[in-house]
Amino acid sequence: MKTLFHELCAESAIGQVSQIRLNQLLALAAEENIPAAERDKGKTLFLAIDMQNDFMEHGELGVPGSHQDVLRAARFLYDHMEKITQVAVSLDTHQPQQIFHPSWWIDEAGQHPAPFTIITEEDVRSGKWRAVRHPEESLAYVSHLAQHSKKELCIWPYHCLEGSFGAALEGQFANMVYFHSVVRQSAPIRIVKGKDPLTEMYGIIKPEFGPGDEASHAFLESLRAYERIFIAGEAKSHCVLESLRQILDYFGEDKDMTSRIVVLADCMSSIPGFEASTEETFAAWQDAYEITVTRSTDYRW
Incomplete structure (x- = not known):
């Protein structure tokens, strides 16, 4: 063998x-x-x-x-x-449409984040990044990460x-x-x-x-x-x-x-x-x- x-x-x-x-x-x-x-x-x-x-x-x-x-x-x-x-x-x-993939988010100019971008609760509340879908749930998610000292949301390559x-x-x-x-x-x-x-x-x-x-x-x-x-x-x-x-x-x-x-x-x-x-x-x-x-x-x- x-x-x-x-x-x-x-x-x-x-x-x-x-x-x-x-x-x-x-x-x-x-x-x-x-x-x-x-x-x-x-x-x-x-x-x-x-x-x-x-x-x-x-x-x-x-x-x-x-x-x-x-x-x-x-x-x-x-x-x-x-x-x-x-x-x-x-x-x-x-799937492509997930919270950690670029297509989920856009900035004020309508551009998707580049891979490895970090999105924080402050970024979402200030409008720096906006969820294209499920905005309330997306804000709740990044808030939860911050409150529980977990890894910040990272945008990964597909x-x-x-x-x-x-x-x-x-x-x-x-x-x-x-x-x-x-x-x-x-x-x-x-x-x-x-x-x-x-x-x-x-x-x-x-x-x-x-x-x-x-x-x-x-x-x-x-x-x-x-x-x-x-x-x-x-x-x-x-x-x-x-x-x-x-x-x-x-x-x-x-x-x-x-x-x-x-x-x-x-x-x-x-x-x-x-x-x-x-x-x-x-x-x-x-x-x-x-x-x-x-x-x-x-x-x-």
Whole structure:
């Protein structure tokens, strides 16, 4: 099995259409002789957050370093396939008309904001930026962010539009997810997030503001079944960070649960400009919640 990795995950093809056909891939998987996941005595989850084409280096919202992140995450999944019970993937999924995309807002001259523009409550109240649709709800949203000390509203480039290539799970990583699924006879878990037009949703559990978090409690409770929960994905500074924050907030002082979390730090990268604050937050969580932050090549079972 160890000789197959480069057939399943070609570094040069990361962020592009996969050249290996799924039926060819899964035929190779069917030849492996590894026990089914249901026989695992201690269950392990590999949680990959938003490893999608648009977050690859040449995607619409490319994260520098993401190609190597994918390569290392796929390698970890491949090398430890017999120990990883199940894989969960989250998929950021949007439409053009959402509160964090340019088309939602115009200025006094009728121009849409450029990507990475920050829109504050003061900007909306003063008329610097006006919501084209749902103006009252849009003001309530930026007000809520300010009141609860959350990230300010950032206008992102259009990304992960539903049904587009950019929204799809990155192809080389997807190869490894499906290879694992057939080898271990374990269906991957899919978490679709970000469809509500009136809120951002960085974390996989709930949006920044508004209804919709109740259904995710089932996923949170399902984490209790795993002795180890490995986390990888993009971007470390945003969707990975907020997903982990929501998980840690839910389990709170239950160190038995939070200490099961292993962050694969070399399988995720931050959006430029957010590196320092992100590292400070992860370091604080190591102390407060006893999570493990390590490199994929350094982890010892």
